Amino acid sequence: MTLRDRLLALLVVIIWGMNFVIIKYGLQGMPPFLLAGLRFLLVAFPAIFFVPRPKLPWKWLALYGLTMSFGQFAFLFCAIKVGMPAGLASLVLQAQVFFTLLLGMLVFAERLRVHQVIGMIVATLGMLLLAQASLRNQGASAVPLAGLMLTLGAAFSWAIGNLTNKKIMAIFPQQGILPLVVWSALIPIVPFLVFSALFDDRQQVLGSLLHLQMSSVAVIVYLSFAATLLGYSIWGSLLARYETWRVAPLALLVPLVGLASAWLLMGEALSSLQIGGALLVLMGMAVNTFGLPRWRVVARK
8 A cells, every 4th residue: 555545544544433422422512313314414515416326226326315314313313412432432433334244144154254253242242341331331431231232323323324335336337436435425415404303492493493503513523524425435535546454454543543543532531341342342443454363383393
């Protein structure tokens, strides 16, 4: 990978890692469903006037938009709103890797390798430690159990979106990632706004719209242009030019950036139990990505 592309990959990792702190800041001035709806409104417009519509049936766009966009971020925004720490959210959301493997086994009859099973077991133990910390309400960044479960719901929705993306690329191999992201962003806008009308605090919705703060505008712009359009475009171009094994492992840095930025910017200190759970999840992800270490036995002469 060239130095330029390494720097681009690092830029995406930082943007996506910071994404969770940005979301938490945004939710301080705007309710979750409204914030998510405005995010995808800005992803779709005005980009759809410049990016050609992908040549695939609307049912695939709808399925991708409802899982990768609506389901994932409805759960994630609600999780952070109810108190899920931004740093741990960036980590727990990576459970999508293991949900994707399990669903791939069930839907596409894909076989799991031994190191993938071991990685899932180790990461599951880490999740159980985080759940135990939630029940004990430990740490400055105490995790409500509802926040943990909502984040896992976001990860599961992301996994379904991954399988949808895999199916789309198999049936329509000529589709680029950017047209898919832009045009599928039309799908979650209405559900998010309907959910906002039904479940968001009405006074907060009116107040945040009538007295729109520049900080809220900056958050929406970041989520729309930086985290979505720029991030997915760069990541997709890297995956197109390099082998998957060169690019995909870099995503392991996203939760590390998320945890570090939440600690530095929001003071989210973790308890010892939370640190242990986080390390186990990261270890499980590393085993899943890189496999088990191999030791060579050197025979003595």
